[in-house]
Amino acid sequence: MQHFLSINQTTTDELQHLLNVAIELRRQRRTGDPHRTILAHKTLVMIFEKPSLRTRVSFEQAMIELGGHAMMLRSNEVGLGSRESADDVARVLSGMVHGIMARTFEHEKLEELAAAGTIPVINALSDRSHPCQALADLITMIDEFGRDITGRTIAFIGDGNNVARSLAMACGKLGLKFVLACPRGYEFDDDFLARLSASVPDADCRTTYDPADAVREADAIYTDTWVSMGQEDQTASRRADFADYQINDALLAAAPAHAIVLHCLPAYRNLEITDEVIDGTQSRIFPQAHNRLHAQKGLLAVLLAGL
Ligand code: CP
Numbered sequence: 001m002q003h004f005l006s007i008n009q010t011t012t013d014e015l016q017h018l019l020n021v022a023i024e025l026r027r028q029r030r031t032g033d034p035h036r037t038i039l040a041h042k043t044l045v046m047i048f049e050k051p052s053l054r055t056r057v058s059f060e061q062a063m064i065e066l067g068g069h070a071m072m073l074r075s076n077e078v079g080l081g082s083r084e085s086a087d088d089v090a091r092v093l094s095g096m097v098h099g100i101m102a103r104t105f106e107h108e109k110l111e112e113l114a115a116a117g118t119i120p121v122i123n124a125l126s127d128r129s130h131p132c133q134a135l136a137d138l139i140t141m142i143d144e145f146g147r148d149i150t151g152r153t154i155a156f157i158g159d160g161n162n163v164a165r166s167l168a169m170a171c172g173k174l175g176l177k178f179v180l181a182c183p184r185g186y187e188f189d190d191d192f193l194a195r196l197s198a199s200v201p202d203a204d205c206r207t208t209y210d211p212a213d214a215v216r217e218a219d220a221i222y223t224d225t226w227v228s229m230g231q232e233d234q235t236a237s238r239r240a241d242f243a244d245y246q247i248n249d250a251l252l253a254a255a256p257a258h259a260i261v262l263h264c265l266p267a268y269r270n271l272e273i274t275d276e277v278i279d280g281t282q283s284r285i286f287p288q289a290h291n292r293l294h295a296q297k298g299l300l301a302v303l304l305a306g307l
């Protein structure tokens, strides 16, 4: 595996391997095995065009725990595509460090970095996808339902956005069912649906406009912000359009009692999800956030050390 740009470009075997390594490293961490030499003397450059808490901290902490080093560069320091082309940035960094992770608006910048450089490039969220989040989501599903999560159903209530796309693709590749409940106009785009059916022709992925219908057979109910980074000028219209798509106690009542609740965070409390649900007994949202660390460790160990 050379890069981690999308779930689509990751095979099912690679995905399984990433999850296995992540879960094994977590087991070692919990039993006090320090595994601090896996990335000794390796440096990861992290470029952020958007804010971050989980992604930034989990990658930096992952590098520390694996014995390496992470270097954070803000977009105004790098000027990816403005001060300097992504192509030139990748060629320079390839001679100095061992990996690049980047959070961008345009997904194409990540593809440019990967094409021009000779070191692994990781997608830390783009407008198109958020594959690192999907890894942590799958680990959280495994934690709840056991190693074989085939046939489980995730109902995503909200925008057919970057987080939803990566999760739907991951569900397809691992044999989970995915239901998106969204208002009209916020469905998956045709390009994504074409990639999904090319990659996983028998993917069980459907869209409904009725949240109660989506959760009826759900094992997990997922949501994300209604307003992604970069869409702030649409806040008023999006809040109005998504008003009936909140995860609240009434929606949970329409789902099986065993269903868990997930959210990639940050959450806009009492908009896409209520306080009662985030802090309720069915929520696995904070363990899910913690799994970002373990997912990142697995990913870095595989990409930078060939584990
Ligand atoms: N879920 C997630 O990616 O969070 P951050 O934006 O804080 O990194």
Ligand code: NVA
Pocket (backbone or CB within 6 Å): 125, 161, 162, 163, 224, 225, 227, 228, 229, 264, 265, 266
């Ligand atoms: N869809 C959100 C995810 C944040 C982690 C965004 O892109 O802002």
